[in-house]
Amino acid sequence: MPFQSKDRIVFIGDSITDKGRKKDPLKLGTGYVRLLRDYLIAAYPHLSLRIINEGVSGNRVTDLEKRWTLDVLDHRPQWVSISIGINDVWRQLDSPDMEQVYPQRYEEVYARLLEQVREIPGCRPILMEPTVIKEYPESTGNKLLQPYVEAVHRLADRYDAILVPTHKAFLDYLRCDTGHDLTTDGVHMNPLGDMLMASTWLKAVTGASGRL
Secondary structure, three states: OOOOOOOEEEEEEOHHHHOOHHHOOOOOOOOHHHHHHHHHHHHOHHHOOEEEEOOOOOOOHHHHHHHHHHHOHHHOOOEEEEEOOHHHHHHHHHOOOOOOOOHHHHHHHHHHHHHHHHOOOOOEEEEEOOOOOOOOOOOHHHHHHHHHHHHHHHHHHHOOOEEEOHHHHHHHHHHOOOOOOOEOOOOOEOHHHHHHHHHHHHHHHHHHHOOO
């Protein structure tokens, strides 16, 4: 079991992480972060874990950099779970005239964030692959996502991070053709999508750190 008493776990990302957290009295939202918090608190009540949701709708990796000190470093967490990349691709599709975050810049900015995490004593990053854009594996969005997913893999290796294969998990699920959607609009999770994200996170952390 990887967690210690009173560990702080910060989740940061875009709307998929945010999931209405500002309207929630607990500031957790209704998505995968809430599912993970409920599981961890129920399974390990003696650890008094603190789960912090710092997702912000619409964010790209460049937006994370602007708020990294306040929303991550100042918490002095033991774990930082990052889910970012969907909007970095989506803006290329819906707002092609704006300044874009292409894969090279995405990886460079992401690396700067992880360099700062290295300076937090006892903190380990958890990197989640960006999920999907549209619920069929060969969509334009999913093809554009591939180099971002590959960048996350390289960064996980470089910074000794736990890799959560959420993109792979979603594509594997979609190829099963269950008839049950994972999203409300091709991007934002419905309850089943949130459950798949949470279960994939738990499996990855279990595999990297022993049984949860």
